[in-house]
Amino acid sequence: MESVQAIKQRFGIIGDDPKLNRAVEKAIQVAPTDISVLVTGESGVGKESIPKIIHALSHRKHGKYIAVNCGAIPEGTIDSELFGHEKGAFTGATQTRNGYFEVADGGTIFLDEVGELPLPTQVRLLRVLENGEFIKVGSSKVQKTNVRIVAATNINMFESIKKEKFREDLYYRLSTVEINLPPLRERKDDIHLLFRKFASDFGLKYKMPTIKLEDDAVALMQKYRWGGNIRQLRNIAEQISVLEQNRSINAEVLKHYLPDVGSNLPAVISEKRQESDFSNEREILYKVLFDMKSDLNDLKKLTLKLMQEGDSQQVQDDNEGLIQKIYGNSGDDIDEADIDEDELSVLQIPQQNTASQRQEEKDKYYFAEEIEEEETLSLQDKELELIKKSLERHGGKRKAAAEELGISERTLYRKIKQYNL
Numbered sequence: 001m002e003s004v005q006a007i008k009q010r011f012g013i014i015g016d017d018p019k020l021n022r023a024v025e026k027a028i029q030v031a032p033t034d035i036s037v038l039v040t041g042e043s044g045v046g047k048e049s050i051p052k053i054i055h056a057l058s059h060r061k062h063g064k065y066i067a068v069n070c071g072a073i074p075e076g077t078i079d080s081e082l083f084g085h086e087k088g089a090f091t092g093a094t095q096t097r098n099g100y101f102e103v104a105d106g107g108t109i110f111l112d113e114v115g116e117l118p119l120p121t122q123v124r125l126l127r128v129l130e131n132g133e134f135i136k137v138g139s140s141k142v143q144k145t146n147v148r149i150v151a152a153t154n155i156n157m158f159e160s161i162k163k164e165k166f167r168e169d170l171y172y173r174l175s176t177v178e179i180n181l182p183p184l185r186e187r188k189d190d191i192h193l194l195f196r197k198f199a200s201d202f203g204l205k206y207k208m209p210t211i212k213l214e215d216d217a218v219a220l221m222q223k224y225r226w227g228g229n230i231r232q233l234r235n236i237a238e239q240i241s242v243l244e245q246n247r248s249i250n251a252e253v254l255k256h257y258l259p260d261v262g263s264n265l266p267a268v269i270s271e272k273r274q275e276s277d278f279s280n281e282r283e284i285l286y287k288v289l290f291d292m293k294s295d296l297n298d299l300k301k302l303t304l305k306l307m308q309e310g311d312s313q314q315v316q317d318d319n320e321g322l323i324q325k326i327y328g329n330s331g332d333d334i335d336e337a338d339i340d341e342d343e344l345s346v347l348q349i350p351q352q353n354t355a356s357q358r359q360e361e362k363d364k365y366y367f368a369e370e371i372e373e374e375e376t377l378s379l380q381d382k383e384l385e386l387i388k389k390s391l392e393r394h395g396g397k398r399k400a401a402a403e404e405l406g407i408s409e410r411t412l413y414r415k416i417k418q419y420n421l
Contacts, residue, residue, distance in 0.1 A: 002028065002057070004021050004024050007027075008024060011052060011053055012049075014190065014194050017186070019180075019186065019187070020187060020190070023181050026179050028053065030054065030177045031054045031056075031058045032057065032059065036173060036174050036175070036176045036177075037054060037151070037174075037176070038114075038151050038152070038174045038175035038176075038177070038178045038179070039153075040153060040154075040178060041154065041180055041181035041182070042229055043228070043231070044184075044231035044232060045181040045183055045230060046181060046229075046230050047152040048067065048112065050181070051065075051110040051152070052110075055108040055110075058148065060106065060108055060148055063104070063105075063108065064103060064104045064106070064107035064108075065107055065110070066100050066104045066108075066109050066110070067112060068110065068112065070111055070112060070117050071112075078118065079124065080137050081099060082099050082121065083102075083124060083136055083137060084096070084097050084098045084136040084137070085099075086136055086137065086138035086139045087138075089138025089139075090137070099134075099136065104147050105145045105147060106147075107148070108150060109147050109148070109149055109150070110150050110151075110152070111151040111152070112151075114151035114153050114174065115153040115154075115157060115165075122166065122167045125149075125170060126167065126169060126170045126173060128149075129149065129170070132144050132145055132147075149174070151174045157175075183226070184230055184232075185224075185226050191226075191233065192218050194234075195213065195221065195237055199212070199237050199240075203241060206241060211249055212247060212248055213249050213254070217249050217251045217253070220255070220261070224261065239257055289382075290407070291406045291407070293383075294406075383415075384419050384421075387405070387415055387416070390404050390405055
């Protein structure tokens with residue numbers, strides 16, 4: 001069995017990080033067997049090297065090795081690509097075609113981005129893994145194949161399974177052995193080694209002196225996040241090799257080639273936290289809408305009372321209370337200049353109203369009530385959802401829930417009765 005260092009040299013793998021060495025060691029150990037392997041890691045970490053090592057060190061090394069990018073094949077044709085099709089199976093199928101699993105019989109198939117496979121194709125792949133059988137598109141004949149499958153993905157498979165985008169049984173069939181490649185930011189000591197290799201290669205390619213990094217530039221590279229990993233590092237080495245006249249690169253020059261260098265240090269926000277933040281913001285928005293609706297209802301009640309009772313002392317008191325509720329607890333703090341003309345026109349009490357004017361205003365009020373009754377079911381559902389959440393959070397205590405919702409306990413009780421909670 002070849003050593004880890006010998007294999008890395010043979011396949012052009014640069015670096016001496018313990019996690020990288022462990023991944024290569026696992027590939028060497030699993031190669032002589034026929035068990036399925038799943039290679040995981042972020043995009044650009046070099047996952048394609050592992051299946052090549054496994055194939056080259058296996059008893060299938062004289063068979064075919066086919067690499068398939070599952071994410072690059074359209075969903076409508078991927079079954080045909082993998083398993084083949086019969087003539088006339090679909091529009092454009094003018095002749096019978098052999099799929100990769102038939103062509104690679106006795107060899108190895110590398111399924112890159114396997115997490116992008118559509119669910120119907122996942123069912124077909126599971127059958128191949130379990131008993132080596134497949135059926136061409138448009139055929140009823142079961143065929144056999146003897147293929148070793150190595151898959152790779154850069155997504156979180158457990159999250160994909162949870163969202164029902166990937167079959168759990170297929171995941172466990174593919175990941176009999178899982179090999180994880182670390183991201184470049186976790187291989188700080190390897191970053192400069194890789195850059196020097198790329199710089200040397202591009203110097204020879206473009207017939208130019210090899211660029212070198214000064215100490216401050218090396219330090220900056222080791223602090224950088226490298227979202228694109230080795231692929232990004234290689235592209236930057238090529239850009240600098242072509243564009244810079246001065247072949248000694250310091251940190252100031254390097255910053256121009258590192259996007260968002262100030263904010264691209266490790267700081268990962270989990271998807272779960274993002275969803276939680278969005279949920280909180282949504283609840284706050286619902287609460288604001290709920291409060292606005294409550295104020296509007298109070299205003300309409302006051303308007304109706306005004307039209308029915310006229311300019312009574314009780315109406316004036318209710319009007320003053322409503323203004324305080326909207327603009328603050330202290331009436332002394334209310335400045336008439338802070339209330340716009342439209343609001344004043346609504347809140348001011350008309351001194352003289354004829355019977356016909358009152359009837360006209362009353363008709364307007366009832367028209368507004370009809371509009372309110374036609375509000376969308378969606379808003380009612382959100383209101384119901386918000387009340388339920390608040391009651392659950394406070395163990396059914398209406399007083400605490402009402403305080404959180406910003407409404408009176410009496411209003412909350414009415415809503416509970418309305419929604420049969």
